Amino acid sequence: MPFVQLTAPEGALTAEGRETIRTTLARTLLRWEGAPDTALFRSVTWTQLNELPPGALTTLEDDEPRFRVDVRVPEGALSERRKAGLIGEVTAAVLAAAGLAEADALRVWVFVHEQPDGTWGAGGSVVRYADLVALAADGQGAGDGRGAASGQGAGAAH
Numbered sequence: 681m682p683f684v685q686l687t688a689p690e691g692a693l694t695a696e697g698r699e700t701i702r703t704t705l706a707r708t709l710l711r712w713e714g715a716p717d718t719a720l721f722r723s724v725t726w727t728q729l730n731e732l733p734p735g736a737l738t739t740l741e742d743d744e745p746r747f748r749v750d751v752r753v754p755e756g757a758l759s760e761r762r763k764a765g766l767i768g769e770v771t772a773a774v775l776a777a778a779g780l781a782e783a784d785a786l787r788v789w790v791f792v793h794e795q796p797d798g799t800w801g802a803g804g805s806v807v808r809y810a811d812l813v814a815l816a817a818d819g820q821g822a823g824d825g826r827g828a829a830s831g832q833g834a835g836a837a838h
Contacts, residue, residue, distance in 0.1 A: 681724060681752070681753070681754055681795065681800045681802065681807060681812075682706070682709045682710065682713060682715075682724070682725045682726070682751075682752070682753055682757075683725075683726045683727075683728070683750075683751070683752040684702075684705040684706060684709055684725075684726070684727045684728070684749065684750070684751050684752075684770075685727070685728040685729075685730065685749070685750040685751075685752075686701060686702075686705065686727070686728070686729050686730065686747065686748070686749050686774065687730040687731075687732060687737065687747070687748040687749075687750075688729070688730070688731055688732070688737070688745065688747045688748075688774075688778070689731065689732050689733070689734050689735070689736060689737055689745040689746075690731040690732060690733060690734055691734060692734075692745035692747070692778050693777050693778050694777065694778065694779045696777075697776065697777025697778060697779065698729075698777070700777065701729065701773065701774070701777040702727035702728075702729055703727075704773045704777070705727055705749070705770060705773060706722070706725045706726075706727045708766065708769050708770055708773060709725060709751060709753070709766065709770075710722070710725055712758065712762045712765055712766040712769070713753060713757050713758060713762070714762075714816075715816060716816050720815070721816070724802065744784075744787060745778070745787065746787050746788075746789070747774050747778065747787060747788045747789070748789050748791070749770050749771075749774060749788065749789070749790045749791070750791050750793060751766065751770070751790065751791065751792045751793065752793045752794075752795055753792065753793070753794060753795065754794070754795055754797065754800065754809040754812060755794040755795060755796050755797055755809065756794070756797075756809055757794070757809065757812075758792065758794075763792050766790075766792065767790045767792070770788075770790050771785055771788045771790060774788045775788060797809050797810075
């Protein structure tokens with residue numbers, strides 16, 4: 681159930697950055713979760729790019745573009761070390777996609793939201809974190825296409 685949502689001012693990303701940022705963020709999240717690189721796990725890792733009108737996301741100090749990244753993962757999927765690594769790598773990816781330098785890192789905020797167990801559903805069923813861990817551990821996430829509706833969870837492991 682990993683989900684990454686980037687909110688950015690329209691035109692703040694380079695043309696190349698706009699084309700690649702969603703894939704970059706999704707792959708980064710799966711790697712930090714320790715999820716297997718399978719069709720199933722890739723298919724349930726969603727990304728969303730929200731572009732706001734220029735000037736819609738600023739501070740009291742200036743009108744320079746700001747970037748907000750919301751990452752939603754199952755509760756327990758990321759240790760503190762993994763959260764820190766994820767936040768650092770996501771920040772670097774957004775800066776690169778916007779053509780900005782590391783000195784602009786404070787213009788990127790990353791929020792990690794942990795979804796409590798039993799509060800995420802897919803395919804009409806509740807998907808539990810333990811199901812996701814089991815899928816990753818026993819290789820059932822190897823692209824069989826089964827999701828929560830078949831009694832199999834779909835998401836990432838820790």
